Amino acid sequence: MHRAHPNAPSTDAPSPGPYRRPVVVLAVVVFALLVALVAVVTVMFARGAATATVPSEADPPGCLPAEIRVTTDPALADVVDAVAADLAAAGAACPPVTITVEPSRATAASLAAGDAPTFDLWIPDSAMWPAWAAAQAERTETPSAGLLVGPTVATSPVVFATTAETAATLGDAPGFATVAGGEVATVMADPGADASSAAALLGLQVVLGGDARAFTALALALDTAATSSASEALAAAGAATSPTLAVTTEHALRAADSSLTAVLPADVTPVVRATVVTPEDANDQAMTAVEQFAGAMVSSPELLAAHGWRGPDGEAFDSATTDVDTAADPAGGANEAEALRTWQMLTAPSRMLSLNDVSGSMREPVTADMRRIDLFEQAAVRAINSLSDDSSLATWVFSSRRIGGQDWQEIDPFGPLGDAAHKERVIETANGLDRLVGGGTGLYDSVLAAVTYMRETYEPDRVNLVLLNTDGLNEDDQGLDLPELLVELEKLRDPSRPVAVIAIGYGPDTDQAALEQIAAATDGAAYQALEPTDIGTVLVDAVTQRGCRPNCG
Template sequence: MQPNTPAGDNAPTRAAARAAQHRKRSLILLAVILTLAVAIAVVLGILFLRGAADEPETAPPAAGECLPSALRITSDPAVAGALEAIVADLPGSGSDCPDVTVRAEDSAVTAAALAAGSAPDFDVWVPDSAMWPARATGQAELTGVDAADLVVGATVATTPVVFATTEPTATALQTEGAGFATLAGRTVAAVLPDPATVAASSAALLALQTALGGDARTFTALALALDTGVVPTAADALAAAAASTTPTIAMTTEQAVLEQGDDAATPLVPVYPADVKPAVSVPLVTLADASGDTLMAVDALAAAIADAGDQLAEYGLRDAEGNAAPGSTAEAAEDPGAAAEPSDSANQAEVLRTWQILTAPSRMLSLNDVSGSMLQPATADMRRIDLFEQAAVRAVNSLSADSSLATWVFSSRRIGGQDWQEIVPFGPLGDPAHKQRTIDTANGLDSLVGGGTGLYDSVLAAVQYMRDTYVPGQINLVLLNTDGYNEDDDGLDLPALLTQLEALRDPAKPVAVIAIGYGPDTDQAALEQIAAATDGAAYQALQPTDIGTVLVDAVTQRGCRPNCG
């Protein structure tokens, strides 16, 4: 039998039990509270996500509220007036709201600054065509410039590209169903605002290229013909078309025609092309690093423009879909045919690059074979040298006055051991004396004939000379005319020449060889390899009638080099 334990000895045990029980109840209560807290958080999270899904991520300010951010807008002058009117009516445009400013600047100027790497001084850019941001980005990439990253937003306005002309000419063109393809017939003269600064002109060039089915030869011929009718601005083009005494069109926008007003001495009317119907589109362009508030403000601006069809119409513009405002002048003049289509911005920028290459002044060294074989007959009544002379004169007359030309000849050992000889040094074709001297020399090449064909050394010397004297901003090329194959056993062979040409290659200073082989004895394979090594082109002319085609094709190469098909 165990001895009885005194009652006083159980007191600590009972106290400990009560404390443990209290702690247990506290832990249970804490667990319940935590469970409730988690449940509440989950419910609130679900409600928040549902609410976020029901609301737009960046809802624009309600009517009467201020924009969330100030906006600095750089706009083309063609759009600036309409924008200023729309901005003045923005919700919450009072003095206590963030400023919204509109600065007018030609789109070409803004694009050039961006392409050069200048820091943008705008929050939103409104060019008169989506072509300009594409051009700015493309130019920066070509030159390796670290330029601002642009984001091209939705189109907010458009205007069709039209032929502006007098009423009588318009009636005749509409009767004929005239379009861009009919320009090849040369039934009317065309005046073109400078495509380098006027977006409607590059859109027209793209439409012309499309209407011709991509025929590079015909497009080149027409582009070079249009170059003679280029004027600085749309206003100049309208004035030239109005003043012409023969049927003439100005390629411009519907907006430009409508804005000439009734005060013009000879009012012009728009003719809508019957085949390709281009339109220039006006986008809102922002920066990739724009803040959320700025993007919300731009969204509010876009919404305001979408609701401002009447204000756009007051400035000769149509809405984003190409619709004219009811009762507007544009609606009254609207083409009954298919609606205009906005020009593809990337292709429009590319056709502008092609135009600038085609119309850039040439700096051409004409390298002419005068070996003894040139006296052999090419046709029943013409020697090979006669073909050469025709080609040389045609080449001189195909170049613009701001081009420059030099004439070299080559055969074997013309000057000691040297195969080539300068006959006429470089000079501008705008100088009548230099042009005449060059033509006289071309017509007298038969007096220089003699010796073998020192081809490879002469080609290398010509390319080296052009590289050493390279002139930026011009098309630097060698026009090689030959009837045979290399006969200089003491000089370079073909592999050595190609190695040397490859070493001279510089994409920043391209010098292409355009080689023309005359007659059946030409080493055409060698000419093709020489041309390929310089990103040029090689042709063969067997008949006098081939010369014109060859020269046009040679010029065409300027628009696609070095990736010509």
């Protein structure tokens, strides 16, 4: 048996993608799952491998028919080692099993980047990871190896870990409704690094019924803690001076050898499922060997229990634990992957270019004492204050031929809102837009210039977007028309480096149909504020709803 360690064994996966965040402290948390992923991974093994032959516990293990390379998550490494050792004991001439221990997130990231699989069998700690890898590759149009997702070989329910005193204080077992309602402090690892947290988000979605807007607003307001792993979250819950729950898995709690008590959620019990994954192009001999290895795992309940895992049926270890229902929606892994993607979008810092219409029509009165530009100025300040300090903001304005034949003008270059001087400047600009008003609406050329600039200066660790604010329709007859603009935007489109236009039309004179086409061409969204009182609400909504657009409900 050969074992390689490209990464130090750890039960904590690294952050998914460029946006690493520490453990999230939830005072009030809600989650809504967006549209389930389509055509992400194959649910069953080809060639009948999903119904792997499970050897009887009474039968001695036999040699595998071929050498296989197994990549396993650290959380399952001891189980995989033991199974491989049993198979090797069948005879000195048995083909070897080469074991690589690597966090599931690292394997998934490699596959999503288009790297060829270096395994015949991959055992991630959750079915979320192969779904995430396939969806990420599809989203970025990266050619990647096909994956066949086979049966579950081990499970672990998501639990609330807390002190015995807190458990007694809470009385009736808490549920995800307790967490969502902020009835007790809650810590959980970053969903992008911990499969149990992504599964927990689905639990919250179930009990809250899909309120994406509320979740987005609350997620952006979340505080953070100094912890960055499941084990540190458990330590934080144990050291808390007030009642605190740590969201984790039963397996992680047992592996940490913690004194905390595991409490099964009373309303919804998400289950993390370790599954077997093979390359789609695996040959028949390798597939047979994989079937035999997977069968040896699921036929060893005592071995799984000894390492803190349950079998596929979720049966309890002993009288001190409770059976869990492991009946799963076949799209469960894909749903968790979509939850992860949404969370990343919500928590990633923005890089937003605010493109503001200052044509003469912005002086039109909307109330007895307020013009369109006055209402927009007030709303713009609110929107700026809704962004996190790690977001970056630039301000452009546009009207017809502001600088020679150019319709657009940069007022504030990009800078972090955490820089007090920059934030003060952009707020001053927002409050003083009325001084810049004049001319016609040079819309189309300005949109193209803004998107082109964002493409040329793209920052991959941020959500790059253009926030377009206008009250009219294009009036520049010397520039692009709408079909020409849409053609140019299509040329600039790159799913792996997205730059969305979030367009807001103010008042009845807006060419809303054009804004919708512009937004669609950039995978963005279009909003409309018909009444004066809508402007503030719509602008803040557009800024904060980037995680669920265009289906925020």
